[in-house]
Amino acid sequence: MRKKYVLIGTGGRAEFFYGALAKDFKETGELVAFCDVNQTRMNYANKLLVEKYDHPEVRTYLNTEYEKMIKEEQPDFVIVTTVDRTHHTYIIQALELGCNVITEKPMTVDAEKCQEIIDAVNRTGKEVRVTFNYRYAPHNTKIRELIRDGVIGDVYSVNFEWALDTQHGADYFRRWHRDKRNSGGLLVHKSTHHFDLVNFWLGTEPETVYANGGLRFYGxxxxxxxxxxxxxxxxxxxxxxxxxxxxxxxxxxxxxxxxxxxxxxxxGYQRDQSVFGDGINIEDTLGVMVCYKNKAILTYSLNAYLPWEGFIISFNGSKGRIEVKVREQSYINSGGEKSDEGAIEEKAITVLPMFGQPYEIEVVEGEGGHGGGDPVLLQDIFGEPGEDEFQRAASHIDGAKSILTGIAGNISLQTGHAVKVDELIKL
Known part of the structure; x- marks a missing residue:
């Protein structure tokens, strides 16, 4: 039996989901409606459905008609791809109206909203799925496998550097993300991917977070x-x-x-604001230290104005070290020159045993964004998922644990003190 889907928020990220439903998952899913604050944008999404995906137009509802849409359409799932600060509103209302939810990361932007979502899931018994596509990228799955299998023993420390280039990184400072009230800043909006990966790789969760940084280049x-x-x-x-x-x-x-x-x-939304204009209150230069419940530590940095895009990571363990370098093609959200978001230009995973010769790990990439990870994620959420030994599907608890590192980091930026994650919410 096909599942019925509606989607709220038809901006740049939405087509990733509705395009997949329209093209590849017609047998398992049915897209029936769009909802947005903007009718013109919904009309354009319908135009893409017809002309690009050969799919009939779906009904449209303004955001003030969200409850009406759910009651009339009776969907099994609501897909939430709105501005980050509004995620919790639509997630909670969907849960209370009897729907399961698929939400774009981050699940929300602060501890209070996070607690409200957790309470709503507990109250309703419905499901919230957070779409962490980076978990599904083959190189990231391979890292989890190597650590799980004890190739370098117990992991004691991780050094993680993420580079955003002057095409992709700058784009956060043109859009609504530039206002921290909308996005939680890059520690929440972007770094939630990276903090989730560390949780995923190490099989643990954050305990204490200290952060420093600021707006150094843009503005x-x-x-x-x-x-x-x-x-x-x-x-x-x-x-x-x-x-x-x-x-x-x-x-x-x-x-x-x-x-x-x-x-x-x-x-009145302007997508092309100057990255050197007024009104920017998010950071572009960030450093974070995290202590985890398994006693591992993370040193993390993010810079949003660099000449290349990708990440460098080292894992230090009781039996050796793993070094990772991944260079990605840059893109501009919704309309960039690159065909695949997060397409891999260069990757290297090297294992350095404590006593032995270093060796390279071969990783086979697939078709599609993030080294072929995106199609696997979409199959997992819209198709018939098989057994996954790596347990890549992310729940609302995973979504909470990832954003709580960034939320704690934001508090640390304000106070200058380390923050205990368990004091922020009750899971």
Whole structure:
């Protein structure tokens, strides 16, 4: 029997889900409705359904009609891909109306909203699935396998550096993410992927978090301090933006124009704000130290303005060390030049035994984003999933444990003190 799905939030991330339902999972799932604050954007999503996926249009509801949509459509699942700060509202209401939920990461942006979701799951008995596609990337699954199998013994410490380049990293400072109230900052919105991976790899959860960092590169004050002058707040219609390599020209990209520029009249959202303008209050340079319940420690850094995209990790254990380097193709969310988000350009996993010769680990990549991980995730959530020895499916508890590292980091940034994760919420 096919499951019935509705989706709320038809922005840049939504097509990943509705496109898969329309193209690859017609036998197991039925997409019946869109919901959004913006009718123009929903109309464009329907246009893509028809022209790109040969799927009939679905009914549309404004966000004020969310409850009406669920009562009329009677879906089995609600897919939540709205602005991060609103995730909890739609997740909880869907649960209380009898639906299971599939939500884009992060599950929410602060401890209070996280507790509300956990309480709603406990109260309703329904399910929340958080879509951590990085778990499914073959190289990340291989890391879990190596650690699980004791190749380097007990892991005592992890050094994890994530690099966002000047195409992808800058994009967080053009969009709604630039306001921390919307996204929780990069420690929540982006790093939730990375903190989840550490939990997943080590089979543990965070205990204490200390963070430091700030807005060092982007923003008007930083640009002026470097002698760079920017005379615009958004790129569209600005002569100054035409020569700015950090600007994005919506009118030059048919997809971005239809999804955002043509929809501005309804909600006023500007997708192309200057990364060196006013109004940015998230960090672009971050360092975090985490102590885990199994006594392992993590040193983590994220920088959002680098000349390459990817990550470097080292795992130090009782029997040796694992070194990982993965270089990804950069992209711009919803409409970039690259065909696959997170496509792998270069990867290397090296095991260095304590007594023995180093050796490389071969990892076979698949088709699709994140080294073939995205199609595996989509099969897991929309198809007929098989047995998974690595237990990559992520629940609301996994979603909570990942964001709590970032939430604790945000509190530490404000207070200058280490934060006990168990004091933030009750799981």
């Amino acid at each position: 008007k004050e930083n640009a002026e301090a470097r002698g760079v002058k920017h005379f615009y707040q958004r790129a569209h219609g600005s002569e100054y933006a035409k020569d700015d390599p950090f600007a994005i020209q919506l009118e030059d990209n048919e997809h971005l124009k239809a999804m955002y520029l043509d929809a501005e009249g309804e909600d």
